[in-house]
């Protein structure tokens with residue numbers, strides 16, 4: 001008898017390490033020992049290095065480029081400019097948003113640090129030194145930095161390459177600097193609700209431009225084997241298969257001759273979804289030179305030229321009855337997309353899923369319109385745990401809820417409770433077109449309010465306000481409530497595609513004779529612990545311990561086709577494929593077990609890691625025995641092996657939600673905010689690994705804290721990017737980061753095979769409004785309605801000063 005046969009049920013469950021286990025992250029064994037394998041760790045024979053010449057100006061005409069001095073530097077192999085790429089038709093590349101982006105600037109530069117030339121040399125120091133010697137003669141042009149002025153009459157046309165084009169990828173363009181207008185909802189209905197509203201509020205809520213700044217910057221290595229006609233491309237890719245398909249379509253290299261490998265990634269956060277000039281230039285350079293070419297960004301390049309996030313100017317309007325029932329919502333967004341529209345949204349959604357902006361509230365009628373404009377700033381817009389603009393939507397509605405509560409003189413938590421979509425309303429069809437799969441908002445909100453003693457906090461705040469008024473204290477107390485509804489898990493493919501590639505995902509598994517297994521998926525972890533958690537899903541389905549299931553992603557030669565990891569889609573989509581592939585394995589295993597035990601399939605029942613004969617519990621076949629039999633002792637006519645693949649096209653997205661609360665203390669003399677308490681309750685349905693979820697929430701909250709309290713990619717009036725280094729751009733360290741209290745409820749998704757919803761982006765979506773609401777709430781009794789993020793000490797001090805609070 002094996003050990004497994006003498007183990008109790010509990011011991012067997014524990015050995016399995018399946019869904020619900022707080023299993024330690026398997027990948028950390030190599031990460032914490034410095035033994036990860038990142039792009040920059042990959043060293044190929046004969047490899048050379050590329051570095052960019054970048055524009056010092058935000059807007060200028062290029063009159064000439066002289067690379068002679070650079071080419072004369074020993075070790076320099078070549079200098080590429082737009083003139084070299086143009087004959088190959090590669091001086092522009094398509095963006096994920098249906099626009100084009102200059103790979104190397106041809107006639108004009110459109111943002112500071114735009115790529116102008118690519119210098120290739122024996123090592124990266126030589127490449128970098130030589131890049132400084134490339135002489136570019138510029139004629140400065142006036143830049144457009146303020147998105148509100150982009151469509152002014154007479155505003156200078158930024159994109160001369162599409163000047164006069166009246167149709168863009170998303171419909172009509174009204175101005176040379178206009179990208180699209182996107183509208184959804186009932187305009188007339190919403191206008192009427194606002195006109196008839198007993199109480200109405202309106203506020204311009206800006207979500208500033210930020211950048212995810214992952215620890216590892218973007219990088220690629222292209223290696224063209226000219227004899228075989230094969231291209232191998234290593235890179236920091238969140239979606240390797242899409243890169244392969246797009247590379248094939250653009251280059252004409254057959255897709256089976258392109259191998260894309262995303263090795264370990266040191267944080268992606270959406271920064272590594274888009275396609276960058278560095279990737280294209282490394283490929284072209286490798287084709288030209290016949291040797292592998294590596295390109296790795298430095299921190300300043302990363303912060304100033306690759307996918308930024310947000311930059312949404314949102315004018316929200318709410319109408320409500322006097323007792324606080326919301327009757328309508330309107331929102332106009334001015335979206336600053338920078339010089340090229342390179343937003344990484346599903347094709348049909350130029351403003352992402354911003355229309356989730358009715359949030360957690362049963363708002364009967366709503367209308368949203370979004371205008372995208374070009375400015376002289378870096379392209380991007382969709383990144384940083386954003387769930388395709390859900391971050392912006394949640395910030396807008398959660399800020400507006402507080403603005404409305406203030407006007408109604410009602411408690412912000414009470415206003416939310418009063419307007420929640422109720423549990424019985426699920427599946428809930430929102431006014432802006434989504435079908436929320438499941439939720440129980442009042443339970444989550446009440447659990448949060450009890451956990452933090454919300455009533456007690458408000459009493460304390462009232463006392464503190466009196467103290468400040470009396471002059472007995474110089475600390476204002478703010479309480480920030482945020483209740484968010486997320487939307488994650490793109491597909492369904494009928495709704496979502498990227499450049500025509502439909503959004504589904506996949507899992508393939510091979511169980512070995514001795515009862516261990518290897519599974520491969522179409523997603524790509526960047527730190528989200530996929531090697532740990534997918535194995536847990538599979539363990540529960542197939543009864544093989546998660547320790548014995550290897551997980552691989554990121555190599556297009558071995559992994560099944562998938563759309564990659566972003567929009568917290570891995571669990572909702574590839575996680576579902578994993579569960580379903582497991583069920584396919586178990587179905588075959590059941591047939592084999594019936595053969596081994598000489599009973600009919602229907603006489604068997606599943607128990608953790610084995611099949612048992614009903615009524616004869618001592619007759620059983622473990623998965624380990626079945627795996628061996630799958631290769632060595634099969635029923636007549638059955639093909640050997642134990643493998644399966646599943647491609648999963650989800651019927652709907654999943655709608656995680658959460659109730660967050662932040663308590664902030666503000667020193668009126670310095671403007672310093674200290675976060676006294678932060679409580680986050682998340683509901684992501686079935687919880688696969690509670691420890692990983694907690695880690696995701698801690699990380700997301702820390703980023704939310706960074707955004708709300710200090711981060712901004714700002715530009716001066718000349719378009720010089722401010723804060724493009726970590727000297728100025730705030731990345732919270734352990735010193736500033738508050739202590740996080742986490743909690744949860746579990747409302748499974750009704751359509752996901754194991755009821756799981758995504759969680760990776762929730763803490764950023766819900767966190768930012770909680771911090772911001774806390775800071776503003778500290779001043780709400782003094783009539784302050786809104787304050788712009790980030791809530792730096794300087795800005796908060798200015799607010800204190802304006803209110804006459806400072807000494």
Ligand code: MCN
Nearest residue numbers: 267268269385527533567568569570571688689758759760
């Ligand atoms: N999980 C779970 N139970 C659930 C839901 C999720 O145990 N009900 C686990 C999953 O198994 C997975 C992790 O939580 O290990 C995140 O899962 P999911 O919510 O599906 O998100 P993705 O794996 O698709 O990750 C994407 C998401 C995004 S879009 C950004 S941006 C972000 C984020 O993840 N980038 C990250 N978290 C990050 N965390 C790290 N360390 N690095 C990044 O770059």
Ligand code: CUM
Nearest residue numbers: 270385386566567
């Ligand atoms: Cu929007 S950042 Mo994530 O989707 O990679």
